[in-house]
Amino acid sequence: MNQILKTNSFEPILLNKAEGSWIWDTHGKKYLDCESGMWCVNLGHNHPRVIHDMKKQLNEIIHRNKGFLTPITLEAAEELLKFFPNKYDTLTFLNSGTEAMEFGINFAKKITKRKRVLSLQDSYLGAYGTAKSSSYTSSEDSKLRIPYPLCDSEQCNCLEIYQPIIDDVFQNYSSEFACFVLEPVMVSGGVYKPCKQFIRYICEKIQNSGGLIVIDEVTTGMGRAGYKFGYQLFEIIPDVVVLGKALGNGYPVSAIITNSFLESKLTPAELYYVQSHQLDPLGAAVVKSVVNVFNEEKIVERSKEKIQKLKDFLWSLDQPFIKEIRSYGMIFGIQIQPYNGMTREEIILKFKNQFLEAGILIGYNVNREFIRLLPPLNIQDSEIEFLKEEIIRVFEV
């Protein structure tokens, strides 16, 4: 491990096999992966259909020059566009979610000929660039990462409090906003879903002022938030959708999806973008395969019962170190509070280690003081039972 830059801390365990919801270490011990890799394998690790389709593509063509397309790329585009609940008609495939967010934001900037980006204060939108500077992880102070109400009610009075804040922002900047960038559920930020009325009001304001809605579905897309896409939580129609992570189920492919009437506002020079692996046939084969599995195995529909089981169980927990439980679809966040002389950090790291010992990989964020569960959407019922038993055991402090 000494030859790997310590860009984060690594457990003293090496992994060498993965299948379904499980991942194995080099000693043969297996772990239930409640992080789905990096929230990528919504279909489980090494889904047999996806692996089969990748091997097939490896026999044919994996890469080509920017001036040419491949049939599999066109097929993947068609399948993905059909997968949307509303009509989009054009897209490009890239490699990472951050890159696709950068593309989406720049697309909005060029169309509107404006520079400013509006986002919410707990959003995580990417590892670098404007996507990062619009995220809570940015050290840049931004008045344009605005606070928001949390609310699950269809009839709420959130707007009474928050409308003046939004109006104030728009009064100052409305002619400067290229886009509103929304992560439907702020997963890295703490599993927060903003109020639907609040989001709908911002979307109305941004579109009325000539800006675009760019939706970051890198984590919430492909069924993670209980719908095919997280924006369905708000019943809005984004102008630009960005996908990553689960689109490749472990393979590095992302996409930005939009409409040709927006594309047509740009000149070829403004649209010009080239990246080594943009539209690569191997990535396209993965996308097509993943979308096919979602359709054929009814992944989103079938996840609903599993989500409900986990939700019922987690919400029934009543431990003194649990401050709050938040969940949207197959995204569960357990906010921790100090207990029995232990700090939040001590509790989180203790649980992380105990779960690891018990054969479960959980997610955690010490700064944001919560632990997370984002298992594959097709987690088996027996695996849910195992998880529930171990949570009960570990939480018996």
Add this chain to the structure above:
Amino acid sequence: MNQILKTNSFEPILLNKAEGSWIWDTHGKKYLDCESGMWCVNLGHNHPRVIHDMKKQLNEIIHRNKGFLTPITLEAAEELLKFFPNKYDTLTFLNSGTEAMEFGINFAKKITKRKRVLSLQDSYLGAYGTAKSSSYTSSEDSKLRIPYPLCDSEQCNCLEIYQPIIDDVFQNYSSEFACFVLEPVMVSGGVYKPCKQFIRYICEKIQNSGGLIVIDEVTTGMGRAGYKFGYQLFEIIPDVVVLGKALGNGYPVSAIITNSFLESKLTPAELYYVQSHQLDPLGAAVVKSVVNVFNEEKIVERSKEKIQKLKDFLWSLDQPFIKEIRSYGMIFGIQIQPYNGMTREEIILKFKNQFLEAGILIGYNVNREFIRLLPPLNIQDSEIEFLKEEIIRVFEV
């Protein structure tokens, strides 16, 4: 093709097979790929060993959570570090060359606690971010993309003219430079290699002033410029090396390579970086496989004779539309000039189409007025003969 964003122009041909130096369209016509995809398949398309090793990895594990490493990742790191002619001892794997350049530049900025980046005026360093703003493709005016002399001589007087320019830049900014970012041969910019003495002088100045040398080997690395790495052309020792493209031979993986004594200057928070597919085992398996093929098939050594054959042939051409031929390793640029009432653009597009007709994919850049040949490093002698014959035929205008 209507469902793909027109980020560049696509030929009305669909490709569906690739092997070695060849790529096939859906009508069964084959093309000699003198662009090596996007300058990525230095080992030829679908190299059997690389494809075999990818399939093997697909049976095991392709992706995992950031908190864990895999044995194949450690093996790939070890093999890649051993592949260098000088000692580096730490690295991380990312997805794209641009992302790795951004990482490398930010690494230099954090170590030096400085902001400015020095580059050369024809450099292409990436598709977005600081990597882009330091490139000739950026619309941002930059005094820090400096002019440079072209010269292949070991004893030249380039410094007499250019030393004052360098000294002037350093007089103004030396305490502000985080790094000098060098693309050893500016391939996208026109196949230009700067004077060795000039580069060595800048490197000395930047290091004396406390800045780092960050080398962009995304295109020139892995044997493309006639050496394992392009920086060997200048006999310099960079602080940070960035690899992409040929590191994955068609698969999206990149790397930044440096030394642990530099890493140790940063806090864990400063080093922190997380991306979905960073250090993924599938990418690592590809890197290990590619490095093994370079070693076992002596790709760099064996390319020398092929390079010489192509160079001798191209430099013997004496057509009135050829303004100049430039070549470094397996990178050939043919600068075009107006001829017989045709503009440069007309000539370039005419040749591109004629080569396509003849079954050869060439590279071209209309703005920079040149056509390019960057075939795989292991192009067969019979393929070189085919290419030579077709060039003679097409160039008979």
